[in-house]
Amino acid sequence: MKIAQELLRGDKRALARAITLVENHHPKSQELLQEVFPRSGGSFVVGITGSPGSGKSTLVDGLAALITRSDRDLGIVAVDPSSPFTGGAVLGDRIRMMQHSSDPRVFIRSMATRGHLGGLAKATGDVIVLLEAAGKDFVLVETVGVGQDEVEVVRLAELILVILTPDVGDDVQVFKAGIMEIADIFVLNKADSPGSDAMERRLNALLELGGEGTIRPPVIKTVAPTGEGIEALWEAIQDRRSSQSQGEIEQRQRRRIGWMLRTILHGKMTERLTAALPEAKFEALVDRICQREIDPYTLADQVLGEIGEA
Ligand SMILES: Nc1nc2c(ncn2[C@@H]2O[C@H](COP(=O)(O)OP(=O)(O)OP(=O)(O)O)[C@@H](O)[C@H]2O)c(=O)[nH]1
Numbered sequence: 055m056k057i058a059q060e061l062l063r064g065d066k067r068a069l070a071r072a073i074t075l076v077e078n079h080h081p082k083s084q085e086l087l088q089e090v091f092p093r094s095g096g097s098f099v100v101g102i103t104g105s106p107g108s109g110k111s112t113l114v115d116g117l118a119a120l121i122t123r124s125d126r127d128l129g130i131v132a133v134d135p136s137s138p139f140t141g142g143a144v145l146g147d148r149i150r151m152m153q154h155s156s157d158p159r160v161f162i163r164s165m166a167t168r169g170h171l172g173g174l175a176k177a178t179g180d181v182i183v184l185l186e187a188a189g190k191d192f193v194l195v196e197t198v199g200v201g202q203d204e205v206e207v208v209r210l211a212e213l214i215l216v217i218l219t220p221d222v223g224d225d226v227q228v229f230k231a232g233i234m235e236i237a238d239i240f241v242l243n244k245a246d247s248p249g250s251d252a253m254e255r256r257l258n259a260l261l262e263l264g265g266e267g268t269i270r271p272p273v274i275k276t277v278a279p280t281g282e283g284i285e286a287l288w289e290a291i292q293d294r295r296s297s298q299s300q301g302e303i304e305q306r307q308r309r310r311i312g313w314m315l316r317t318i319l320h321g322k323m324t325e326r327l328t329a330a331l332p333e334a335k336f337e338a339l340v341d342r343i344c345q346r347e348i349d350p351y352t353l354a355d356q357v358l359g360e361i362g363e364a
């Protein structure tokens with residue numbers, strides 16, 4: 055495919071078009087992903103999660119400055135929960151606010167949560183494949199840590215940053231959603247706000263309970279808009295990266311690929327079921343169950359048996 059070849063050469067416009075194909079489940083998207091997949095796997099993928107408004111985008115912007123300064127290519131995926139409840143600016147506006155959106159070494163893309171067949175995490179996984187194939191050294195994935203779908207997204211990353219702010223309570227969503235457990239580095243942003251020292255103590259106390267034998271994630275304090283602490287954060291990211299053994303890196307990549315395979319299989323199975331069971335046929339099966347002609351369990355096995363043989 056022409057678009058695949060252009061993407062592999064690092065053409066930005068081809069990359070943008072390719073992402074659109076994947077996002078829209080265009081019939082050509084599978085062929086595209088098949089063609090570029092052998093060239094994926096070369097990026098370091100960092101997931102950034104935290105409550106709405108905790109400063110994720112501002113931090114990503116600051117990291118982008120350091121990454122591009124070291125002459126490396128960067129892809130940024132901002133996953134927008136597009137919920138009417140977050141009250142944040144429209145993502146387009148937020149992206150435009152990022153200083154590095156015009157830097158030629160930076161490719162920024164937003165993805166909306168709603169309306170993604172097969173789930174947002176599946177779409178994000180595919181986009182990561184495209185960015186890797188396009189030769190990005192780093193991929194930063196920003197997602198709001200609220201729902202399960204968003205947690206899945208961040209689990210695609212090889213390194214996970216959890217952003218906290220002094221104003222969050224114990225009952226904050228990130229604490230609930232199981233996000234604390236997956237953090238490799240904690241960022242205590244808005245360190246210029248009152249209560250930041252108290253929050254740091256609480257967080258450290260919480261991490262003390264982490265148990266022996268586990269690597270205790272570092273806590274980095276930042277003030278994202280001024281850039282304070284960003285260098286330290288970048289160093290912590292690099293430290294963490296270089297301390298990962300080859301085995302650990304491979305294990306994380308395996309986790310992502312295993313997850314992708316499972317998701318693709320689920321999606322294809324659902325497609326086949328939908329195709330094999332048009333509405334009228336489905337209703338006829340329901341009739342048989344209603345009349346107690348057959349039970350739903352046996353019928354389900356029969357249907358799956360038929361699909362399997364098809
Ligand atoms: N005082 C202070 N304000 C900050 C800091 N970091 C970010 N902000 C402000 O907080 C607001 C939200 O920052 P964003 O970077 O958009 O936060 P976000 O987590 O990406 O937000 P969503 O994507 O909407 O969840 C902006 O007005 C920032 O200027 C900080 O360290 N200190």
Ligand SMILES: [Mg+2]
Pocket residue numbers: 110111112148196
């Ligand atoms: Mg943001």
